[in-house]
Amino acid sequence: MRLDKLIEEQLHTSRKEMKRLFLSRKVLIDDQLEMNPQLNVDSRLHKIEVAGQPLQTKHVYYLLNKPAGVVTAKKDARFQTATELVTKHERPADLYPVGRLDRDTTGLLLLTDNGQLGYALLQPGSKVEKTYLATVNEKVTAEDVAAFAQGIVFHGGIVCQPAKLEVLSVGANESRVRLTIQEGKFHQVKKMFLACGKKVTALSRVAMGPLRLPPELLAGEYRGLTESELQQLKKYFR
Template identity: 55%
Template sequence: MRIDKVIETQLHTSRKEMKRLFAKGLVQIDGEIMRNQSFNVDSHLHCLTVDGQVVEWYERYWLMNKPAGYVTANHDKVVPTIFDLFATDDLVAGLYAVGRLDRDTEGLVLVTTNGPLGYQLLHPTKKVDKKYSVRVNARLTEKDVQAFSEGIVFHGGTRCLPAQLLLKSCHDQESEAEVVLSEGKFHQVKKMFLACGKKVTFLKRISFGPLELKTLPVGEYRSLTKHELEALRPFMEGGN
């Protein structure tokens, strides 16, 4: 969250007073004077003091293994959302899913109150890797691997960035693989395989940047570890 927003929210500071605090060097991050009001701070990684007073606030970070059949929107009148799976005490104001997964797609979703973090992770210039486990209805070959590495072209001329296709098992009626992308076009994975003449029958995101799903059961969520938060630090401070 922006440092001026934290101070405004927690200390109920006016704009005039905010400017005075920064101008006089009364705002500090980890003991260092901070004059950039738009600096992004995180409660897990930074100590913020204003005129010698420690300012406390708390960002939420959850890693969820989304089940099929749920959408990542905060609200939907027709289908269940991932937020229906959260305990009431964990549903704090400002909580949102970073990016989206299709209703029939499973896997890793980062849910947080940290808006700037989501912006940085999803910004096209950051090229954050996302890895998917995928099953298709036909045999995958080295020709498909080459097509992915060169950049799949959709009907209409849209070209995807080069991607990794890692073959796991290949049979005439079904193949399994992993795909690593660094962009996030609408229905991208499904369209990429469709461009190769295959239909996706199962799709699960297993990693997003430094975050990995590992053994988290489907439908459950957990807090990020200190190690994971540290790994996200460059994105939390990416807009500073």
């Protein structure tokens, strides 16, 4: 939550009074003077003290194993949404998915009501890696691995950043691969393979930044982030 918004809400200050607290050096984060009113804070990660008074936040952070057929949205007229998989009593009104997965793509999705965190994670400058397991309808070759490492060029000239493609297994008619990218272009993974003349037949995200999809989390299930997982996201609180 933005620090200035938190101060206004919990100390019931006016904007003028809130600014005076910063100018009078009465805002401390982790016992250090803080002058940035827009700083994203969470009391699970930060010690927040204003004029000697501790402040608390109430953000939620969920890891969801998104199943196929569910759309990455808050509302949809036709399909069940990712946020609707969260039970109503655990679902704040502004809960939303960070980033997007296609309707037929499964796997790790972060849901939160901390909009600043979601924004920071999706910024190109953050270079947050996303890792996918994919099944491809043909043999993936060493030439494909090299092309991904150089940067795939879409039809139309759009150039992707270099990506790490690992071949896990190759059969007569398909391959299993692991792909790590730092971008989030529309249908990016599928388009990258199409540019190599191959089609993705199954796709699942297994990691996003420091977060990993827990093997025990079944499709459609979710859980709150552990303290360790949340700590690993602290660098994105800006």
